[in-house]
Amino acid sequence: MHTLTDYGFTDRIRGLFSFRFPATGTSASVPARVIRSDRGRVLLATDSGPVHALSDGAEVTGDWVALTNDDGAAPPAVVGLLPRSSTLQRKKAHDPLADVQVLGANIDLVGVVVPIDRPLSTNRLERTLVAAWDSGAVPIVILTKADLSNRFDEVVAQTVERARGVEVFTTSAESGDGLDALQARVGTGNTLALLGPSGAGKSTLINALVGSEVQDTGDVRSGDGKGRHTTTSRELIPFGNGSVLMDTPGVRGFALWDAEAGLEAVFGDIEELFPLCRFRDCAHDREPGCAVQEAIVSGNLEERRWLSYRKMERELASLHRRQSVAEQRRHARSFHKVVKEAAMAKDYRNRFRED
Ligand SMILES: Nc1nc2c(ncn2[C@@H]2O[C@H](COP(=O)(O)OP(=O)(O)OP(=O)(O)O)[C@@H](O)[C@H]2O)c(=O)[nH]1
Ligand SMILES: [Zn+2]
Structure with missing residues (x-):
């Protein structure tokens, strides 16, 4: 016990x-x-x-x-x-009037989990790190699935640069590499919460740290391979030395605010093109070797979807700048509309493809 x-x-x-x-x-x-x-x-x-x-x-x-x-x-x-030493909280980006929701308290370290084979956009990594700092906890970046990358050094160097002074750890649950160093960093009596997109390897990392199968992982999804598994386990998991892993559904999804979750779900395929551009700071406009423009020319990406992605990015950026409540409302509405239209366009395209 x-x-x-x-x-x-x-x-x-x-x-x-x-x-x-x-x-x-x-x-x-x-x-x-x-x-x-x-x-x-x-x-x-x-x-x-x-x-x-x-x-x-x-x-x-x-x-x-x-x-x-x-x-x-x-x-x-x-x-x-007792007074909280830190609170991870979220305010829904598309609903500026919604109450702030506290997702977890007394977290010492926030691990931003980034799978090495699918690095986060700089933007999102930055936003997640800002939110992690805001919580009162100390953020660290955890690159997972180190065994899967043949560009390991390159991705690590890039991530270190983007993380702006935040410590970066690399782990592989598969080989066990990096787990001891991570455990040592968590230390004694500290609580670690993991944030990161679905499939980033959070459950697998928790299993590896805890040393037993307390989490369901992506491996055990239901028959059709689509069914989302639910994490049935405890939400606060001791893993030695008084160290605790916090893994609540709310904290899990935190990295993607509702708005950004929408962005990822709807435009994930577009964002996957960005790392393929010749220049890392490509503006996806007229740059040579731009994977986005190439995809548009070759017909793999509808120009209309690219334009709505751009529009939505602007919406999000300005939403974050809004001061007046009325303006926030107006922007939230038009933002919703963009998401909906884009989702419909994507569904349509997928249906067309499957035929
Ligand atoms: N090769 C390799 N695969 C890994 C590693 N860690 C996780 N995976 C695989 O990546 C997939 C997703 O891992 P999960 O641990 O379920 O990801 P998650 O972040 O918990 O995802 P959600 O539960 O949806 O939030 C699974 O198929 C894992 O087997 C790793 O270190 N190496
Ligand atoms: Zn580009």
């Missing part, structure tokens, strides 16, 4: 807890960490094992809380929340 120390309970948390919730003669509470929170019910790690408790719903995965200690007389309840 895991103790609270396995879940990252350090001297700092111990001190903070007894300061905030001093034991008095009549009432005492025990420290606990939120493994999962679900509308008024929380699953907690405590020193006497996992406990279900009632809560007011304010807690998120990773929170440290005070739990009543009534010896089973009443159902246990969360009675207090």
